[in-house]
Amino acid sequence: MRSWNLFFSAIFASVISVLSVVMPFCLFLKFYHGNLFVVGSERMSSRGIEVMLYLTPFLLFTAFICFWIVFRCLPVPKKIIETNHMLKVIITLGLNWFGLILFFQFLDGRIYDVVETLTFGIVSFIILLVPLMVGLLSGNIMYLLIDKRILKCGKINKIKDKYKSISSSPL
Numbered sequence: 001m002r003s004w005n006l007f008f009s010a011i012f013a014s015v016i017s018v019l020s021v022v023m024p025f026c027l028f029l030k031f032y033h034g035n036l037f038v039v040g041s042e043r044m045s046s047r048g049i050e051v052m053l054y055l056t057p058f059l060l061f062t063a064f065i066c067f068w069i070v071f072r073c074l075p076v077p078k079k080i081i082e083t084n085h086m087l088k089v090i091i092t093l094g095l096n097w098f099g100l101i102l103f104f105q106f107l108d109g110r111i112y113d114v115v116e117t118l119t120f121g122i123v124s125f126i127i128l129l130v131p132l133m134v135g136l137l138s139g140n141i142m143y144l145l146i147d148k149r150i151l152k153c154g155k156i157n158k159i160k161d162k163y164k165s166i167s168s169s170p171l
Contacts (some may be wrong), residue, residue, distance in 0.1 A: 006071050007147050011126075012142040014063035017135030018056060026052050062112055067135055076147075077140040086136060090129065 074085050101121045105111050 004074070005143050006068060008146055009071055009103065009139040009143040010064050010068035013067040013135035013139030014035045014060055016138040017067070017131035018063050020134045021131050022052055022056050022059070060153075065137055070136070071139055071143070077143055080137060080140050080144065083139060085140075086133065089132065089136065093128075094125060095134070097121060097128075 002127055005142065015070055074082075074088070077085065098118070098121055101117055102111075102114070110117075
């Protein structure tokens with residue numbers, strides 16, 4: 001039963017985290033240019049509507065896979081805000097992120113530009129943490145809601161089974 005909880009939690013977390021990134025971007029385009037679709041219809045390099053239309057499904061799918069892996073590796077949440085889970089995810093993601101950046105620097109032969117690369121890595125990591133934390137919180141909320149409903153239905157079924165013989169008339 002945990003697999004279905006994880007599935008729906010990952011779907012909910014991916015939708016909420018992607019929308020927390022895409023919606024502010026679209027609102028920025030709306031307020032900056034006055035009309036969101038004018039930017040999409042012009043032949044310019046800043047066609048922001050393409051991000052919303054073409055990149056969002058890819059982001060949803062990628063976020064679903066990532067959140068499914070994260071929720072699969074973490075133990076069952078007992079509260080909405082699990083600081084230990086968040087710290088584990090932040091540390092694991094941070095070590096992988098900076099290791100990947102330094103690996104690419106080493107392969108590129110530009111290991112002397114480490115300070116510039118690390119500042120870019122820190123800024124991009126902080127920006128990446130916002131949708132990650134929103135996704136973790138929304139995934140925990142969905143997991144706890146589904147788990148609560150399943151437990152509630154299970155308790156009702158046990159009560160019905162216990163008093164099934166009483167429900168029929170003795171006459």
